[in-house]
Structures are given as C-alpha cells and as structure tokens.
Amino acid sequence: MIKVAVVGYGLSAKVFHLPFIAHSVEFTLIAISSSQIGQVQSQFPDIDVYDDAVQMIQQCDADLIIITSPNHTHFSLAKLALNAGKHLLLEKPMTATCGEALELADLAVQKSLVLSVYHNRRWDGDFLTLQQLIKAGELGEIKVFNSNFDRFRPQVRDRWREQPGAGTGILYDLGSHLIDQALCLFGAPESMTANCTKLRENATTVDYFQLQLHYARLEVVLQSSPFAAAPNIRFQLQGTKGSYIKYGLDPQEDQLREGVLPSAPAFGIEPPANYGVKYLANESGESLSVTKIETIKGSYTEYYAQLEMAINSGLNAPVNAYEGAKVIKLIELAQLSHATGERVAVDFSEFD
Numbered sequence: 001m002i003k004v005a006v007v008g009y010g011l012s013a014k015v016f017h018l019p020f021i022a023h024s025v026e027f028t029l030i031a032i033s034s035s036q037i038g039q040v041q042s043q044f045p046d047i048d049v050y051d052d053a054v055q056m057i058q059q060c061d062a063d064l065i066i067i068t069s070p071n072h073t074h075f076s077l078a079k080l081a082l083n084a085g086k087h088l089l090l091e092k093p094m095t096a097t098c099g100e101a102l103e104l105a106d107l108a109v110q111k112s113l114v115l116s117v118y119h120n121r122r123w124d125g126d127f128l129t130l131q132q133l134i135k136a137g138e139l140g141e142i143k144v145f146n147s148n149f150d151r152f153r154p155q156v157r158d159r160w161r162e163q164p165g166a167g168t169g170i171l172y173d174l175g176s177h178l179i180d181q182a183l184c185l186f187g188a189p190e191s192m193t194a195n196c197t198k199l200r201e202n203a204t205t206v207d208y209f210q211l212q213l214h215y216a217r218l219e220v221v222l223q224s225s226p227f228a229a230a231p232n233i234r235f236q237l238q239g240t241k242g243s244y245i246k247y248g249l250d251p252q253e254d255q256l257r258e259g260v261l262p263s264a265p266a267f268g269i270e271p272p273a274n275y276g277v278k279y280l281a282n283e284s285g286e287s288l289s290v291t292k293i294e295t296i297k298g299s300y301t302e303y304y305a306q307l308e309m310a311i312n313s314g315l316n317a318p319v320n321a322y323e324g325a326k327v328i329k330l331i332e333l334a335q336l337s338h339a340t341g342e343r344v345a346v347d348f349s350e351f352d
Helices: 011-022 037-043 053-059 071-083 098-111 125-136 175-186 252-257 300-313 321-340
Strands: 002-007 027-033 048-050 064-067 087-091 115-118 142-148 191-197 208-214 219-224 233-239 242-247 276-281 288-293
Touching (some): 002 011, 002 053, 011 087, 011 252, 011 300, 027 053, 053 071, 064 071, 098 115, 098 321, 115 321, 142 175, 175 208, 191 321, 208 321
Parallel strands (some): 002 027, 064 087, 087 115
Antiparallel strands (some): 233 242, 276 288
C-alpha cells in the first residue's frame, strides 16, 4: 500500500487526484496540507491535516507526495520532498522554468525516486483515438495537426492562475497539455513560432496563445482562446489520404466535477454526438468516404495504475520528469518567440 500525502486542497486535488486515491486499492491517503483545515477535517476525519506544506513533507511518513499547490511553489516543495526520500507526483506545469525542472529530474535520478508530472490529458479518450488513427496510417502521412483548447471565459476571474507571477497564465495552464500531447505524437519540432498575448480587458497574464511547431514535413498548430462560445474543434488531422475532425472536450473532467466516480461504468465514455469524423479520399479527391469514429474510453485511472507500478515495481513513470521538463522548455521558447517576433530553433540537446 502506497501512503499518500497531498499538498493543497483546491480544484486539482479535489477533482483530479483525491477521487482516484479513494477508489484505488494500491494507494491510501494519510495527510493533506491546506489553509482550509476545517473543510479538510470534515471531509477526511481520519487523516492528518497540516496548515503548512513544508511541515507535512518533513514530518509525515508518506511514500508519495502529490503537489497541487500554485505553480510557483512546485520547485521548492518538490526539492524538499525528494531530499526527504519521497516519491513525487507534480501537477502540471512541472515548474516555472526549465532549469528548475531539470534540477528536479536529475535529483530524482540521484535519489532513485519516481518523479512523475500529471499530464493526464494523454489519457483523454479523443487523444487515445487520435493516436490510434495515426498509428493505423489510414490518413496517410500527416501534414497538418491542429489542437485547440478553447473556452468562453471573456471575463478575468480572481484566481492565482490569472494573476501575475511565475508559471501563471493560460500558456502554462492549458498550453502545457497541448505541448505534451504534440510531443507524444510527433516528437521534438525543428523550430517554433508563437503568439502569446492578453486579449481580455484587465488581463494581467497571457490568456490567448497560438503556437506553430515546425517539423520537416509537418506543421502543428496549438491554440487556446477565451472567446470561443460556439462548439469548438478540439482536433483536426490532415494527411495525404484524408482528414479527421473532432469537436468537444473529453468528458472525464466534467464527470469528476459532477461527482461521478472513476469506477462508474460510464466514466470516460463520450456521447456519440461528440464522436470525431474521418474523411477519406482517393488521390484525385473525387471519391470521399465519411465515417464517424467512436471515441476510445478515456482513462485517467490508467495514469495512477502506471504510477503504482513505477513505485512498486520499478517500471517507467507514466510521465517522467524529463518529459515534463521538455514541455517547460517549449513554453520558454514560445515566450522568446513572442518577445522577439521571430521563429526560434528548438534544441533539446540538454536532455541527452
């Protein structure tokens, strides 16, 4: 049994982590650190509750620390946990800088500890479906990939993610997911061009981005906008034999927010109305077949299953620390491209 302590009791902890710990036979929750002590104690009367994350990490006998606190705290708390001999799950984005991420990755290796970053969107059902389509080769050689995570949030909200600070703004928040997915599909690009800006009135952090990743024979465009009120395209693949278009977001987050348990039969299953569509044509484009593609069942539970095997059996972490660091590297390069107005080369040699 893996004993777990969680730093933070906000949306991330409540929605994306605690439900999976509660419904796993391999993990048991022993402690939470939060400023909301009364609320935590009422929900979890049988665990230790701390008002100080540093104290919890130093004093509790957890095997695994899950850090869900604001992004600027990730590095210092993660370093403390690793030096205390704890395995570590870091909520994305891993850190505010690539230098911090690499320092943590190297430290985890030195300590022979698991450090995994919670890029759970690898287990979105639509992303799993996309991977399968590419692997099957039905669309031919992929030439263009568009990935959008748009929402309708025209007003700035009073929360730390939308306030100035290290690791805040939508590029770190949602951009980290889209970058990680692109790297999973296609590996490192040769170069990138980025526009990362503020579109909303009174915005103090980036709330819109468009990143273009340039490969030898492929273009990848990643985007997030706060002004998307209409049904939104999530993915679009264009290949030499056809295309695939997918609307709507994976259902798991909404289900978790609504209290659906990860063990529920309907968890992770997308309604047919949101299935993607595959369009295939002959070389002349004269013949076109249109096919709805059933979305593979999403499975954030698989992340935790793989994490357990990494800790107990020494298998690879579901998202290792160096993968998390590469995401931060591309975020930094996107910021550089926006600041200079230039296309920037992508060099991952420091990860070799």
